[in-house]
Amino acid sequence: QVQLQESGAGLVKPSGTLSLTCAVSGTSITTSNWWTWVRQSPGKGLEWIGEIYHTANVNYNQSLGSRVTISVDKSKNQFSLNLNSVTAADTAIYYCTAKRCCNWYFEVWGRGALVTVSA
Amino acid sequence: EIVLTQSPATLSLSPGERATLSCWASQSLDSYLAWYQQKPGQAPRLVIYDASKRATGIPARFSGSGSGTDFTLTISNLEPEDFAIYYCQQRRSLVSFGGGTKVEI
Numbered sequence: 001q002v003q004l005q006e007s008g009a010g011l012v013k014p015s016g017t018l019s020l021t022c023a024v025s026g027t028s029i030t031t032s033n034w035w036t037w038v039r040q041s042p043g044k045g046l047e048w049i050g051e052i053y054h055t056a057n058v059n060y061n062q063s064l065g066s067r068v069t070i071s072v073d074k075s076k077n078q079f080s081l082n083l084n085s086v087t088a089a090d091t092a093i094y095y096c097t098a099k100r101c102c103n104w105y106f107e108v109w110g111r112g113a114l115v116t117v118s119a
Numbered sequence: 120e121i122v123l124t125q126s127p128a129t130l131s132l133s134p135g136e137r138a139t140l141s142c143w144a145s146q147s148l149d150s151y152l153a154w155y156q157q158k159p160g161q162a163p164r165l166v167i168y169d170a171s172k173r174a175t176g177i178p179a180r181f182s183g184s185g186s187g188t189d190f191t192l193t194i195s196n197l198e199p200e201d202f203a204i205y206y207c208q209q210r211r212s213l214v215s216f217g218g219g220t221k222v223e224i
Binding site: 036038045046047048051059061062095097099103104105106107109110111112 | 120153155157162163164165168169172174175206208210213214215216217218219
């Protein structure tokens, strides 16, 4: 079955760049899925960050402005998140997930990666 | 951006009772709404999609209804494992989530 696994730095300094990767197994990243990042601040609700299709079409949450970039690496079967100019407000658990054909909802999730923004 | 509002924020019930959770959208979603269950320390789990379809492995005590802007998740005969936070999510226009309803004992 499809599995997702987040990896990346757990501690980022303010004004720095948060970088996470999601490794996809059990399917090719070129299948009909929108590969997605969602975050959850401590004790808060879910926030959609953005999504990418394997053709590199992307959609982002406008609230994050130009700080966010999502990319896909077909050769490694993974996709990535970069969030720059981070502040303490970006401290959260970051989940990778996917809108999968053909119901286009989030049936599979990674376990989540806690990223703390602190000096 | 489509805003989803969930009510109530917290629902205090006992096992065996019925839970009724609401989700309102700022514009019509047709039926493009899902419900997720999240337990502490876990990722969300898809429960209902397209407003009323149960996801794989979800027991029949979970049901969803509604269309347009008003949606409901009903959990009949609450089991101990159902106590969790529930989020609604729309895919009518990109993606957004509601603020969540905590179902507690």
